Amino acid sequence: MSEKLHEQISALVDNEVTDPELLIRQICKDTDLQERWRRHHVVHDVLNNQLSTTPVDLSQRISQAIDSEPVHHSNVSLTRVSQPSRARYIMKQVSGLAIAATVSAIAVISVQQTSISSSGSSQEVAGLNGNTTVAQAQVRFVNEPQKLDNKVQSKLSNYLVNHNEYSITSNMQGVLPYTRVVTTTDQRVVVRSINEK
Amino acid sequence: MRNNPVSIRFTSVFVTFIVCFPGVLLASEHLKDVQLWLEKMHRATHTLNYMGTFVYGQGAELSSVQLIHRTSKIGEQQRMVAMDGTGREVIRDGNKVMCIMPDSQAVVVSKVRPDKQFPPVFPITISNLTPYYQFSISGSSRVAGRKVQIISIVPKDDYRYGHRLWIDDKTGLLLKTHLLNSENKPVEQFMFTRIEYLDSIADQYLVPQNDGKDYTWYESKDGKKADKSKQVGMNVAWLPPGFKHDMKTLQKLPNTAMPVEQMVFSDGLASVSVFIEEELQHDPSNLVGSSKMGGVNVHGRSLGDYHVTVMGEVPHQSVQKISLSVAYTQADD
Numbered sequence: 001m002s003e004k005l006h007e008q009i010s011a012l013v014d015n016e017v018t019d020p021e022l023l024i025r026q027i028c029k030d031t032d033l034q035e036r037w038r039r040h041h042v043v044h045d046v047l048n049n050q051l052s053t054t055p056v057d058l059s060q061r062i063s064q065a066i067d068s069e070p071v072h073h074s075n076v077s078l079t080r081v082s083q084p085s086r087a088r089y090i091m092k093q094v095s096g097l098a099i100a101a102t103v104s105a106i107a108v109i110s111v112q113q114t115s116i117s118s119s120g121s122s123q124e125v126a127g128l129n130g131n132t133t134v135a136q137a138q139v140r141f142v143n144e145p146q147k148l149d150n151k152v153q154s155k156l157s158n159y160l161v162n163h164n165e166y167s168i169t170s171n172m173q174g175v176l177p178y179t180r181v182v183t184t185t186d187q188r189v190v191v192r193s194i195n196e197k
Numbered sequence: 198m199r200n201n202p203v204s205i206r207f208t209s210v211f212v213t214f215i216v217c218f219p220g221v222l223l224a225s226e227h228l229k230d231v232q233l234w235l236e237k238m239h240r241a242t243h244t245l246n247y248m249g250t251f252v253y254g255q256g257a258e259l260s261s262v263q264l265i266h267r268t269s270k271i272g273e274q275q276r277m278v279a280m281d282g283t284g285r286e287v288i289r290d291g292n293k294v295m296c297i298m299p300d301s302q303a304v305v306v307s308k309v310r311p312d313k314q315f316p317p318v319f320p321i322t323i324s325n326l327t328p329y330y331q332f333s334i335s336g337s338s339r340v341a342g343r344k345v346q347i348i349s350i351v352p353k354d355d356y357r358y359g360h361r362l363w364i365d366d367k368t369g370l371l372l373k374t375h376l377l378n379s380e381n382k383p384v385e386q387f388m389f390t391r392i393e394y395l396d397s398i399a400d401q402y403l404v405p406q407n408d409g410k411d412y413t414w415y416e417s418k419d420g421k422k423a424d425k426s427k428q429v430g431m432n433v434a435w436l437p438p439g440f441k442h443d444m445k446t447l448q449k450l451p452n453t454a455m456p457v458e459q460m461v462f463s464d465g466l467a468s469v470s471v472f473i474e475e476e477l478q479h480d481p482s483n484l485v486g487s488s489k490m491g492g493v494n495v496h497g498r499s500l501g502d503y504h505v506t507v508m509g510e511v512p513h514q515s516v517q518k519i520s521l522s523v524a525y526t527q528a529d530d
Binding site for chain 1: 278
C-alpha cells in the first residue's frame with residue numbers, strides 16, 4: 001500500500017478529497033484499504049472527541065447501524081444510477097462500512113470500558129457498571145492490538161503454568177492448559193492503560 | 198357427593214409427587230452419569246500412556262501439536278511440541294515444567310506444586326455446580342477413529358464459559374473439546390487427529406528437540422519460598438456469582454524480580470488467578486491492558502507500588518472486572 005494512498009484515505013476521512021469515487025471503489029475492493037480506512041476513522045473520531053466515554057450498548061449500536069443501512073441486492077446495477085447519486089450511493093456504502101467498522105473497532109476497545117486519546121491528554125473514564133465500581137482508569141489508547149513484548153509473553157507463560165497448577169478446569173483437561181503455552185506465539189495486547197487508580 | 202378437601206389436597210400432592218419424582222430421579226441419575234464420565238476423563242488424562250497429534254484452534258488460528266504423555270514413579274511426564282510456528286516445547290517432568298520458547302529465545306523452568314499428590318484427586322462435584330451450569334450427555338460420535346461420548350456443560354450466565362467434551366468411550370481420554378462463549382461459539386478448540394495408547398513409552402520420546410543452549414534461562418531454585426510476612430494486603434472486591442477463594446500462595450517465580458502472590462478463585466469448575474507483584478519501578482515485562490492465551494483471558498494493571506495480573510478460563514469481562522476490583526486492605530511493611 002503506497003504512502004500516497006494512505007494520505008488519500010486520511011484526506012477522505014476528513015472530507016478533503018474532491019473526487020472520492022475512484023478511491024472509494026478501491027477501498028470497496030481491498031480489505032487492507034478497508035482496515036486502513038477503519039483505523040483512520042477511529043483516530044479521526046478520537047481527535048474530534050466523538051468516541052463515547054460512557055459504557056456502550058454495542059448490540060443497540062450495531063442494530064442501529066444495520067437499521068440505517070439500505071437493503072443491498074447483489075443484482076442492483078450501478079449504471080442505472082445517475083452520476084451524483086451514484087457517488088452518494090457508493091459513499092453511503094462506504095459510510096455504512098465505516099459505521100460497522102467503527103462499531104467493531106469500538107467493540108474491541110470499548111469492551112475494555114475505556115476511552116481513547118491520541119495525544120497523551122488522556123480522558124478519565126468510568127469504571128465498570130455493577131455493584132462494585134472500584135477503579136477508575138485514565139487510559140491511553142492504542143488504536144489497534146499490538147504484539148506483546150517477548151518479556152511480557154515469557155512472564156505470562158510463567159504465570160499461566162502456575163495458574164494451571166491450581167486451575168480446576170486445567171486439572172480436569174490435563175493436556176489443554178499447556179497447549180496454550182506451546183501455541184501462543186502471537187499474543188496481543190488489546191489496550192494499554194496507564195495511571196489506573 | 199362433595200369431595201373431602203383433605204383428600205383432594207392429598208391426591209394433588211400424590212399426583213405431583215408421581216409426576217415429578219421420576220424427573221427428579223432422572224435428573225439426579227443424569228448428573229451422576231456426567232460425574233462418572235468426568236471422573237473417568239480426569240483419571241485417563243493423568244494416568245494413561247499415550248502419544249498423538251492434535252490440532253488446536255483459537256479464533257481463526259490453527260496449530261498442530263505433538264503430544265507424548267506417560268506416568269512413572271515420579272508422576273506425570275509429558276512432552277508437547279508445536280509442529281508449526283517457532284516450535285515451542287513444553288516438557289513436564291513430575292513437578293517441574295520447562296517451557297522452551299524459540300520466539301522469545303527463552304527457557305522458563307518452573308517448580309510447581311510439590312504438595313500435589315499423584316494421581317490427582319478429581320476436584321469437581323457436579324451437584325454443587327448446578328446453580329451455575331447445566332450438564333448433559335449429548336450423545337455419541339467419533340473422533341480420531343474412536344467412539345466418543347459427548348458431554349455438554351452450559352453456563353447459566355455470561356461470566357463463565359461453556360464446555361463441550363468428546364470423551365473416548367473406552368479409555369476416557371478427552372479427544373476433543375470446545376470452550377464456548379455466551380453465543381455458543383467456540384473461543385478455543387482442540388481435537389486429536391491421531392491417538393495411540395501404549396503400555397510403555399521410551400525415555401527418548403520425552404527429550405526436548407531444542408536444548409535451548411543459547412537462550413536465556415529463567416529457573417526457580419529450590420528453597421526460594423518467599424517470606425510470608427511480606428504478603429501483600431490486597432482484597433478482591435468483586436467476583437462472579439459462585440466464585441470463592443480457593444488458595445493463596447507467595448513465591449519467587451523464575452522470571453520475576455520480586456516475590457509474587459497468587460490468589461486463586463473458583464466456582465468449582467472455572468478458575469481465576471490473581472497475581473500481585475511489587476513494582477517499585479516500571480517493569481516492562483508486566484502486562485498493562487488486556488490479552489488472551491486461547492481460552493485464558495488476562496488483564497494487568499498497576500496499583501500503587503504493585504502490579505496486578507488476573508488470568509482465568511473465563512470471558513474477558515469477568516477477568517477485567519475482577520482486576521479492576523482489586524484494592525489495598527493494608528500496606529506492605
